Amino acid sequence: MKKRIAFATLATTVAIAGSATARDQIRVVGSSTVFPYSQAVAEEFGAQMGGAAPIVESTGTGGGMKIFCGGVGEGHADMTGASRAMKPSEYELCTENGVTDITELLVGYDGLTIAHSRSAPDFALTEAQIYLALAAQVPVDGEWADNPYRKWSEIDPSLPDTEILAYGPPPTSGTRDAFVELAMHDGCKALPYVKDGGFDGDWIDENCSRMRQDGPFVEAGENDNLIVQRLEADANAVGIFGYSFLFENQDKLKAVPVNGVEPNEDTIADFSYDIARPIFVYVKNAHRGVIPNLNEFVEEYTSSASMGAGGYLQERGLTVLPAAKLKEVQDAAIGAMNMSAPES
Structure with missing residues (x-):
């Protein structure tokens, strides 16, 4: 059960406060999808406080979790963004390294x-079709085999007669994890070979999770702005990233509808867009009251002016929470509510 805490333990506080060089800037790491939102809050917070803005780094969800869970103290990050929920293995890593209050x-x-x-x-x-284009293995003449498709039109004659080229996130990215779970697995399950084959979830996880490595899918790193640049340079390429990057580049890019639905604020909010997902930030509570202004930054991040309807994060492409849910998040943020261990 979750519990509220008022302050970090004395031993942890002393350990941080006793560092030879006190850190006076908040450090946020994590997801490239969450990065634009954390950056916007950091800029707003810096302007309000009149000092140095928090440092925000795009390390990917997996990379951010490793940094965040590395330990407690001024040498470790205070917050991490994630484009999926924390995994049990990451929670265990945090626990092993003394990060027990999150x-x-x-x-x-x-x-x-x-x-x-747009061109x-x-x-x-x-x-x-997404699965058949990007998976390492697909059904071929009744057998499970290496993916032979090189052109979209080979998958379906109604698709463009151009080479398949998709720039997407690396394995360290939460966007990659979510894409595999929400798009690839569902696409695999929709294939007659799989749907009619009686395969269970373990088979899906083992056989439908690998992206192809023979050219049509290219891991483009954690900087989604580089994917945007590549799409501008090659009209035949597609890119995979969070909605905010499309939102901020609507003059250059357009969406490929999935299952007949385009991503927008409404279709993401009601999950009629099939590959919508929640996104998160995690706060290291032992650093509250020790790293200057961390409590205030967390309050600004979750404020109605930031995360609420009409807030400045919505202006950056965030699909905001309903008012009641936002109030729950704000209460958890202000009360430093300690999360429960994630379920396997």
């Missing part, structure tokens, strides 16, 4: 977006 905060909702240049011809994809 507040999990739901920031809002995001849609995993497949986008391409490209329009087309739409089903999750099954």
Whole structure:
């Protein structure tokens, strides 16, 4: 059960406060999807406080969790953004390293977006077509085999007669984890070979999770702005990233509808867009009251002016929480509510 805490333990506080060089800037790491939101809050907070803004680094969800869970003290990050919930293995890593008091905060909702240049011809994809284009192995003549498809039109004649080229996130990214779970697994399950084959969830996890490595799918790192640049340079390429990057580049890019639905604030909020997901930030409570202004930064991050309807994060593409849910998040943030261990 979650519990509220008023302050960190004395031993932890002394350990941090006793550092030879006290850190006076908040450090936030994590997801490239959450990065634009954390950066916007950091800039607003710096302007309000009149001092140095918090440092925000785009390390990917997995990389951010490793940094965040590395330990307690001024040498370790205070917060991490995540485009998926913390995994049990990451919680265990935190626990092993003394990071035992963490507040999990739901920031809002995001849609995993497949986008391409505005100069490209329009087309739409089903999750099954996405899987057939990007998976390492697919059904071929009744057998499970290495993916032979090189062109979209080889999957379906109605699709463009161009080479498949998709720039996407690396394995350390929460966006990659979410894309595999929400798009690839569902696309795999929709294939007649799998749907009619009686395969269970373990088989899906083992056989439908690998992205192809023979060229059509390219791991583009944690900087989604580089994917945007590549899509501008090649009208035949598509990119996979969070909705905020499409939102901020609507003059250059357009969405590829998935299962007949385009990502936007409404379709992400009601999850009619099939590859929508929640996004999070995690706060190291032992650093509250020790790292200057961390409590105030957390309050600004979760404020109605930031995360609420009409707030400045909505202006950056965030699909915001309903008012009642936002109030729950704000209470958890202010009360430093300690999260429960994630379920396997």
